[in-house]
Amino acid sequence: MSLIVEFELRTPILRHxxxxxxxxxxxxxYGIESGTAKLLFWAIDEEFGPFESAxxxxxxxxxxxxxxxAPDRTLYSVALTDAAADKLTYPIAAELDIAFLDIDLVDEAVVRARVxxxxxLFTYRQRCLEKGVGVRLRRIYREQEPDVDPYGVTDxxxxxxxxxxxxxxxxxxxxxxLSDVAAELDISDQALSARLRRGQATLLRHTLADDPI
Structure with missing residues (x-):
């Protein structure tokens, strides 16, 4: 039975x-014929000027x-520098049959993966360290473990x-x-907004959606 692992991936990519x-x-x-590594991602917020400057x-x-x-999101394609592409850990994960299920890039890169x-897992961690990318394990559990949240939300x-x-x-x-709740949890407004949106989307997928996957 596969393991579900939550870990912090200490990579410089997109941190700024x-x-x-x-x-x-x-x-x-994905990669293109020139050898350039590219990322495709949605940025979700109410205003994108500061983000594009960053x-x-x-x-x-x-x-x-x-x-x-769309009103609250924009799809971006970014080409990474050669130095940044060298820090990618997806090729290692793919080689080891590790599937990334969720990546939260607010505050720190937190990954949930099926291993x-x-x-x-330990081979992946060792090869990441060899690349200069830190991995800090947060949680490991069996995929069908009964005490795992039935709605798929993270802690x-x-x-x-x-x-x-x-x-x-x-x-x-x-x-x-939002600021009141963020202050109580001692996190930023942006971090709280992201956790609420992602948590609500996960709950909807596991309750109202026809296909919870």
């Missing part, structure tokens, strides 16, 4: 730009393009959702602001 946006949702990593200043990004947009065995998402609910953030009118 991530500080300027509410949430980044990775869609795809993209332009991010030392791991060679160039970026906005491909599509075939502890040996694969941090659950904490944020319950705090917002108890403080009256979801009331109409609201009894608490």
């Amino acid at each position: 730009a991530a500080d300027a946006i509410g949430e980044l949702r990775l869609e795809e990593l 993209l332009a200043a991010d030392p791991t990004i060679a160039e970026y393009t906005a491909l599509d947009d 075939p065995s502890r040996d694969a 941090s998402q659950r904490e944020a959702l319950l705090a917002a609910l108890e403080d009256g953030y979801f009331e109409v009118p609201r009894d608490a602001t």
